[in-house]
Amino acid sequence: MRAKQAGDSLVLLVLDLIRIRDLTYHFLTLNRAAEANSKLYLGSRIRINRFKEISDTFGHHWGNRLLQQVGVRLREAVSRL
Amino acid sequence: MTRLGSDEFAVYLPTVGEASGQQVDLALSAAFEEPFPIKGYPLHTEGSIGAALYPTHGTDPLTLLRHAGVAMDSAKQRHERCVLYDAHHDRYHPRRLALLGDL
Numbered sequence: 001m002r003a004k005q006a007g008d009s010l011v012l013l014v015l016d017l018i019r020i021r022d023l024t025y026h027f028l029t030l031n032r033a034a035e036a037n038s039k040l041y042l043g044s045r046i047r048i049n050r051f052k053e054i055s056d057t058f059g060h061h062w063g064n065r066l067l068q069q070v071g072v073r074l075r076e077a078v079s080r081l
Numbered sequence: 082m083t084r085l086g087s088d089e090f091a092v093y094l095p096t097v098g099e100a101s102g103q104q105v106d107l108a109l110s111a112a113f114e115e116p117f118p119i120k121g122y123p124l125h126t127e128g129s130i131g132a133a134l135y136p137t138h139g140t141d142p143l144t145l146l147r148h149a150g151v152a153m154d155s156a157k158q159r160h161e162r163c164v165l166y167d168a169h170h171d172r173y174h175p176r177r178l179a180l181l182g183d184l
């Protein structure tokens with residue numbers, strides 16, 4: 001039981017590290033672009049109310065579609081600035 | 082876009098240009114105004130957005146993300162859709178922690 005809990009914690013830690021690696025890679029790419037254009041850019045954190053409930057009710061495919069739509073709207077909003 | 086928790090996500094958006102903080106707030110707040118079409122249903126959902134600007138509010142990804150998290154918590158507490166990071170409202174800002182230590 002203890003070994004399983006340790007294994008689960010290790011899996012969560014690895015997933016966290018992968019997320020941080022992906023974010024860092026994305027950040028560095030944008031960092032180079034920002035320096036090249038001398039422009040600011042935005043880092044944001046978003047809490048979408050009831051996201052888990054929506055994803056569980058309609059299915060993960062539609063949860064992902066919702067995220068894609070949120071992403072498109074944010075990108076469009078920023079591009080209009 | 083990267084998932085951080087069950088309903089929490091991180092997004093980096095390029096080319097904000099020279100817009101003011103208020104303009105950024107207003108623009109991002111509008112993202113949740115219209116419903117999202119999900120499986121043919123117009124789905125209304127609310128979101129709390131915390132934003133931090135590079136390089137003003139952080140020059141590395143984790144600092145930027147932490148500051149955006151502080152702003153997101155402010156947005157939720159103040160019942161606003163979007164809040165831009167402000168060091169004066171950061172309970173964990175080193176200056177504030179040093180002041181508390183002095184007290």
